[in-house]
Amino acid sequence: MIAPPLLLRALREPQSLRAYSLAHWELLVRQARRANLLASLHETILAQGLQDVVPAAALRHAEWARTLADKHAEAVRWEVQLIGQALAATGVTVTLLKGAAYVLAGLPPARGRLFADVDILVAKSELARVEAALMLHGWMSTHHDAYDQRYYRRWMHELPPMRHARRMTVIDVHHAILPETARLRPSSDKLRAAAVTLAGDAPLRVLAPVDMLLHSATHLFHEAELEQGLRDLVDLDRLLRHFGGDSAFWPALAARAQELDLQRPLFYALRYCVMLLGTPVPSAVQQGAGAPHAVLLALMDALYLRALLPAHASCTDAYTACARALLYLRATWLRMPPLLLVRHLLHKALLSRRAD
Amino acid sequence: MRLSDLAPAQLRARCHGGGLRFRTGEFSICLQTRLTSVIDAVALLYAQFPLLDDDAYIDFPIVLERPRNVRRWWRPQVRFLVDGHAPFQPLPLDQAYPMFEWGLNWCVSAHAHGYLMIHAAVVEKNGRAAILPAPPGSGKSTLCAALVARGWRLLSDELTLVRVSDRALVALARPISLKNQSIALIRQFQPGVVASRPVFETQKGTLAHVRPPSASVANAGQTCRAAWIVFPRYEAGAPVRLAPLTRARAFMRVADNCFNYSLLGARGFDVLGELVDAAHCYDFSYSTLDAAVGAIEQLAQAQP
Numbered sequence: 001m002i003a004p005p006l007l008l009r010a011l012r013e014p015q016s017l018r019a020y021s022l023a024h025w026e027l028l029v030r031q032a033r034r035a036n037l038l039a040s041l042h043e044t045i046l047a048q049g050l051q052d053v054v055p056a057a058a059l060r061h062a063e064w065a066r067t068l069a070d071k072h073a074e075a076v077r078w079e080v081q082l083i084g085q086a087l088a089a090t091g092v093t094v095t096l097l098k099g100a101a102y103v104l105a106g107l108p109p110a111r112g113r114l115f116a117d118v119d120i121l122v123a124k125s126e127l128a129r130v131e132a133a134l135m136l137h138g139w140m141s142t143h144h145d146a147y148d149q150r151y152y153r154r155w156m157h158e159l160p161p162m163r164h165a166r167r168m169t170v171i172d173v174h175h176a177i178l179p180e181t182a183r184l185r186p187s188s189d190k191l192r193a194a195a196v197t198l199a200g201d202a203p204l205r206v207l208a209p210v211d212m213l214l215h216s217a218t219h220l221f222h223e224a225e226l227e228q229g230l231r232d233l234v235d236l237d238r239l240l241r242h243f244g245g246d247s248a249f250w251p252a253l254a255a256r257a258q259e260l261d262l263q264r265p266l267f268y269a270l271r272y273c274v275m276l277l278g279t280p281v282p283s284a285v286q287q288g289a290g291a292p293h294a295v296l297l298a299l300m301d302a303l304y305l306r307a308l309l310p311a312h313a314s315c316t317d318a319y320t321a322c323a324r325a326l327l328y329l330r331a332t333w334l335r336m337p338p339l340l341l342v343r344h345l346l347h348k349a350l351l352s353r354r355a356d
Numbered sequence: 357m358r359l360s361d362l363a364p365a366q367l368r369a370r371c372h373g374g375g376l377r378f379r380t381g382e383f384s385i386c387l388q389t390r391l392t393s394v395i396d397a398v399a400l401l402y403a404q405f406p407l408l409d410d411d412a413y414i415d416f417p418i419v420l421e422r423p424r425n426v427r428r429w430w431r432p433q434v435r436f437l438v439d440g441h442a443p444f445q446p447l448p449l450d451q452a453y454p455m456f457e458w459g460l461n462w463c464v465s466a467h468a469h470g471y472l473m474i475h476a477a478v479v480e481k482n483g484r485a486a487i488l489p490a491p492p493g494s495g496k497s498t499l500c501a502a503l504v505a506r507g508w509r510l511l512s513d514e515l516t517l518v519r520v521s522d523r524a525l526v527a528l529a530r531p532i533s534l535k536n537q538s539i540a541l542i543r544q545f546q547p548g549v550v551a552s553r554p555v556f557e558t559q560k561g562t563l564a565h566v567r568p569p570s571a572s573v574a575n576a577g578q579t580c581r582a583a584w585i586v587f588p589r590y591e592a593g594a595p596v597r598l599a600p601l602t603r604a605r606a607f608m609r610v611a612d613n614c615f616n617y618s619l620l621g622a623r624g625f626d627v628l629g630e631l632v633d634a635a636h637c638y639d640f641s642y643s644t645l646d647a648a649v650g651a652i653e654q655l656a657q658a659q660p
Contacts (some may be wrong), residue, residue: 030439063470071621312439
C-alpha cells in the first residue's frame, strides 16, 4: 500500500502546507501537475494566505499553471458566448454541463480548473437543429469514419465531438448524461426541466445544484479512464462544500438521487470524497441508499482508492495499473450491454484498424 | 562546481544513478540516462554549466531511455520522459541527444508562463540585446552562432524569455543547434568550434549542437534589455540589407513567433508592447555570414 499522497493532505488540511519542506513542495508540485490540480493548488495557496510561506522555486510552478488555467477560464467564457450566438436563432434551450457550467455560474470548482472542451445538454428532438446551426457557424464533426458516426448517433448520449474549424475548440453536444446503452437511464427531461437560468445569459442554463452534483458523480463513476479522476473528485468536493452549507441541500440530494435512479454513483461519490478529501457530509446521507453489498464494496474500495490517486510514480503501487484496467472494464460494462460491447470491440479491432 | 569538475566516470555514475543535477539559466534539471551518446554530448557541451546540490529544487526531472519492448533489438528507439510523463513519441536511438535538447525546449515552453516566450535567438553585447525572431530555415541559429563566435554573449538560439514581472531578458545559454549546411558553414567561420557529432536524418535534417562559450554560461544569471529586434532572412546572393520596420509591424511579427503571447492575455500585450517600444526593429537579408555579422556590429556601434 502507498503512503497517503502529499497532494491529498494538502487538499484536506491546507494549513499543513505551512510545515512543508522544500523537498515536500517539489513532490507536491509534481503530484499536483500530474493530477491536473496544480492551478487549483495555487488557488488553495492564495485562499490560505500562504504566498509568503511557499518556497519561491515551487510557487512559480503553481503560478505558471494558474496563468494557463486563467486563460482556459477566459477562453471558456468566450466560447460559451459564441455557442450562445450560434444557437440563438434556433430558439433551443441550452444547458451547460460540467466545467463550463462551473465557470459561468461562478462556482468554486472553476477556480484553477483546466478545460478540454465545452459540454452542453439539449433535448434529443433538437439535436439535428443544434448540429446544423453549429455547422453553419464553423464547427465540424471530428469523427469521419462511418462506423464511429453510427456508434455515437445510435448508442451514445452525445453527437460525435465537433471542432471549430478556426479556433480548434471542441464542443460535445449531449442529449443525456449517460449513453443510450447504459444500465442506468436518468431522465434527461427531468434534468432539463429543473435547470436554472444564469443571470445575464438568458438562453443559457445550468443544472440545478443537486442535479449538477449527481451529474458530476455519475460521470466520474462511469468514467473509463481515471488518470484525471482525482480532479473530478475535487470538483465534487468543492461543489459539496459549497452547496452543503444549505441544510435543505442534503435531503434534496438524496431524494433526487432516488428519483433519477442515481443512488449508486452518489454513494460512491460521497464515500470517496469523505475518505480521500475529508469532505463534510452528514452521516445520514453518507449511509443512505445506494451502497453495494459488503464484498463488492471492499473490492470497489481496493480499486477506487488506488485509481483515484494522482497518476504519479509516488502515488502508485504494484496494483494501481491493474485497478485502473479493471475500472476501465467496469465503466465499459456499465455503458454497454455485453454483446454490443463485444461487437463494438471486434469492429474497432478488426475493421477500423484496417481502415487506418 | 561545474560539470567539467567531474571525472568522466563520476559524471557517468550520476547519469546512471540518482541523476546529473545542473542549472541552465533559471531552470534546474536532473538528467538520468544510461545512453552513452547523451552522456558524451552533455559532458562535451554542458561542461561549464553549474552543478546543483542533492537537495536543490529540480524543475524538470528528465529521463532518456530505451523503451522496454521489441524495439530493443529491432530498430532501437529512445524515449524522453519528464517526471514519468512522455510528451513525445519515441525517436530512433541515434537521435537521443537531439531529443534531449528538443525535450528541454518543450519543458520550458510548455510550462514557464512567467515569461513571454518568443521563438527567437537572442544575443547581447555591452548590456544590450539583439533579438532575432524568425521561422525555421531563415538562418537565425546560424547567424546567432556567428555573432557568438565574434564575442556576443549567448542568451539562447531558440527561446527568448522576457520575464513578465520586470520585462528583463533571461538567458538559458544552452548549446546552439545547427542544421544541414550551417554545420560546415560555422566550422569554416570559426575554426576549432566545439560541436557535437552530427546526427543524420532527424525531422530537421542533419543536426549538430555547438558548445556555448564559457563566458555566456558563467554570466547566464545576468539579465539585459532588448535594443534591437532583427528579422533575419538568408537569401542566396543577396547583398546585406537592413530595412527599418515600423513598431506596429514588428509587434505583429514578434507576436506571430511567440509560444504563449495569447495565453498571457493582456499581460502578453503589455510585455510585448514595452519590448518593441524600447527596440529598433529591422528586416535583415544577407547571404554571407561575414557581411551579416559586420552589419549587426555596425548597428551596435551606430546606436550606442
